[in-house]
Amino acid sequence: MTPRICFSACLILVVVLEANLLLAMDQFIKDRWFEQKGGPWQIVADKLSYNEKEGVYKAEGNVVISSAEQVLSAQNAIYNEKTGIVEVSGNVALKVKGDTLKAERAVFDLNNNTGQITKGRLFLWENHFYISGESMEKTGPDTYKCTRCRITSCDGETPDWSISGSEVTVTLEGYGVVKNSVFRILDLPTFYLPYGIFPAKTKRQSGILLPRVGESNLNGIEIELPVYWAMTDQMDATFYEHYMSDRGLMQGFEYRYVADEKSKGTFLFDILKDRIEEKDLSNSDQAGISPFPRTNDIRHWLRGRSDQTLPLGMNAKLDLDYVSDQDYLREFQTGLYGYQARPDLAGEFGRPLEETTSPYRRSTLRLDRDGEEYSLQGRASYFDLAENPASRDSSPGIGGADFSLLPRPLFGSPLYFRFQSDYNYLWRNTGIKGEQLFFTPTVSYPLFLSRYLEFEPSMAYARNTQWVEDPVSGNDTQARDVYDFQTRLATNVERVFDMQWGEVTKLKHKFSPSLVYNYREYRNPDRYQTLFEPSTQDGKYNQVALGFDNLFDVRKENAKGEVTYEQWGRFNVTQGYNIEKPTGSNVPENEKRDFLPLEGFLSVSPLYPLTLQAEVEWDHYERDFTYANTSLEFHVKRSGGKYDTYAVDYLYLKDGNKGFNFNGNINLLYGFSAGISESRDLRADNNVGQSYWLDYQSQCWGVRVISESLLGLQSFMILFRLQGLGDLGSK
Numbered sequence: 001m002t003p004r005i006c007f008s009a010c011l012i013l014v015v016v017l018e019a020n021l022l023l024a025m026d027q028f029i030k031d032r033w034f035e036q037k038g039g040p041w042q043i044v045a046d047k048l049s050y051n052e053k054e055g056v057y058k059a060e061g062n063v064v065i066s067s068a069e070q071v072l073s074a075q076n077a078i079y080n081e082k083t084g085i086v087e088v089s090g091n092v093a094l095k096v097k098g099d100t101l102k103a104e105r106a107v108f109d110l111n112n113n114t115g116q117i118t119k120g121r122l123f124l125w126e127n128h129f130y131i132s133g134e135s136m137e138k139t140g141p142d143t144y145k146c147t148r149c150r151i152t153s154c155d156g157e158t159p160d161w162s163i164s165g166s167e168v169t170v171t172l173e174g175y176g177v178v179k180n181s182v183f184r185i186l187d188l189p190t191f192y193l194p195y196g197i198f199p200a201k202t203k204r205q206s207g208i209l210l211p212r213v214g215e216s217n218l219n220g221i222e223i224e225l226p227v228y229w230a231m232t233d234q235m236d237a238t239f240y241e242h243y244m245s246d247r248g249l250m251q252g253f254e255y256r257y258v259a260d261e262k263s264k265g266t267f268l269f270d271i272l273k274d275r276i277e278e279k280d281l282s283n284s285d286q287a288g289i290s291p292f293p294r295t296n297d298i299r300h301w302l303r304g305r306s307d308q309t310l311p312l313g314m315n316a317k318l319d320l321d322y323v324s325d326q327d328y329l330r331e332f333q334t335g336l337y338g339y340q341a342r343p344d345l346a347g348e349f350g351r352p353l354e355e356t357t358s359p360y361r362r363s364t365l366r367l368d369r370d371g372e373e374y375s376l377q378g379r380a381s382y383f384d385l386a387e388n389p390a391s392r393d394s395s396p397g398i399g400g401a402d403f404s405l406l407p408r409p410l411f412g413s414p415l416y417f418r419f420q421s422d423y424n425y426l427w428r429n430t431g432i433k434g435e436q437l438f439f440t441p442t443v444s445y446p447l448f449l450s451r452y453l454e455f456e457p458s459m460a461y462a463r464n465t466q467w468v469e470d471p472v473s474g475n476d477t478q479a480r481d482v483y484d485f486q487t488r489l490a491t492n493v494e495r496v497f498d499m500q501w502g503e504v505t506k507l508k509h510k511f512s513p514s515l516v517y518n519y520r521e522y523r524n525p526d527r528y529q530t531l532f533e534p535s536t537q538d539g540k541y542n543q544v545a546l547g548f549d550n551l552f553d554v555r556k557e558n559a560k561g562e563v564t565y566e567q568w569g570r571f572n573v574t575q576g577y578n579i580e581k582p583t584g585s586n587v588p589e590n591e592k593r594d595f596l597p598l599e600g601f602l603s604v605s606p607l608y609p610l611t612l613q614a615e616v617e618w619d620h621y622e623r624d625f626t627y628a629n630t631s632l633e634f635h636v637k638r639s640g641g642k643y644d645t646y647a648v649d650y651l652y653l654k655d656g657n658k659g660f661n662f663n664g665n666i667n668l669l670y671g672f673s674a675g676i677s678e679s680r681d682l683r684a685d686n687n688v689g690q691s692y693w694l695d696y697q698s699q700c701w702g703v704r705v706i707s708e709s710l711l712g713l714q715s716f717m718i719l720f721r722l723q724g725l726g727d728l729g730s731k
Contacts, residue, residue: 055081092104100123160700166179225240254268269301318364361383400423403422404421415445424438444459509551541582576599611631676691701723
């Protein structure tokens, strides 16, 4: 770190930790010293006496005063029931839900909610904080004072780091004052702050959050100051003022709301007037980010997720993702201030953002209402082609609605009827536009030929009408009729095996072979232009497929007799055969042969350390795999509850992409660990991104050194961690 960065870092540490000191003390004193939540107190001692005239209880020798949640022990205790004053001395220890207070002497005024502790040390289990002071005093209902205080998250008499102050006073829901604060490494003072003021709020409150400071070759000196705004009990916001000496001021805004259990949202917006106004493609580093020019100096990114319940039983899901230029994401993705450090939208809402290298960004609004017999959905999507500015006029917007009638008996007969309809509208500034109306009624007749044999024929008719606006060939209306006949013959065979392996008591294997015949006939006009349908639906099909599905489930019972069920594995193989070779210009050549590619799926997760999933396709004629997608995660348990983790993803398309991703983290000796993350494009034979790190973690602090490369951008970063505080570093 440069001296400027080091000075700012120390200042931040002192102010923030002194605030934590007083707030933690207040919470403990307010909620646990004076609130009696566990019923009446019980007193046990070697000698216990009571002076009825003075109303004084006196206990001597191994005194234990307890309620359901609190235990106070000492060698001597005096309680005056008239004044409400309790005095304890000699190895005083108060234990409450994992928190522990030790002192030489303590005096509590239960009537006035005041008290004083002499030479006390408080351990807060949740944050692993130690707070000690020559004197800790509650001077009034809302005021506190601590002299010669020290706070640390390190164990031991000489902590690796600590912050001390000669005097700290605080007023609840007001402000605190700290005098003569010193940040220490071991017992050596390294930074001094003579006087400081900070907010002392026990409730969710607006204020300044932990700033970040750093330095990078790309952006220069960086300082980010987050300001938190508690708008209401259901809404809050954070403003980010991120100054970069070489790029300018990036301003960020993060808004969150929670209306109820199923209604919540998070939205983020960042904007930068970049001092680097135009991209220099003659610079190899700049050209390595992307081969497209950038001439905009106003750069921004809006993204968000929202789930919302609506009247009439409807639900809404909103995804926002709009960026000024694709280089913006790649330049500000990682690092101390990168978007990886912001809220995890994918983890919160289960809907990930597009990859950084994706050529488009997708924003979607979905509305749905599900009844017992039907499903209605509406949607509107916009695909922003942000990678190449020249292509943005052709960015498509798609709107539409789906209605599905779930299978139901047809007029009381053994036949079942279901119906699906779909409307879509495609819009763009330049290029082909159009509409589509699609509906499919289906009739099926499920039969149980025996106890083990199922047979189900079905017939479907589909009508697809499209209205196309082509600026080259003109407007056109076109329709396609599809006739589909399918039969399915299947059975299920299962067996349960008794076993004793840890908590596993039974293993069930379910074997489900099936034979499916499908005949599909298309009646196309002379000229038909597909706007919305998958290309594989073009043409005529007359196929039969044989499939074998295997499921492996286990029953587990723990020592308490609690029973759970898990699926340990699934293995599926499907082989198709063309009775007639399919027609259609969009049908892949390997699907026009007699035997279709052999398809296989495998999922294995018998124990937490191992998870494997794989999908493959094998071409009989080329005697080679045409598609493979495999992911493997493996965890190796080490001493101290630590794990080594390894993850591999491999994607193979014979005539397309070939990609490989690897992540690994190995725990070494004495708190050290090392890791690697690598993404490689095997077809182009180059690395998309790489990251290497070396980490050290002691009991209360840690440091990580990271070297990263993403699309040609190189960075080197050092992060320091203090337990209970967070990360601080330079890039």
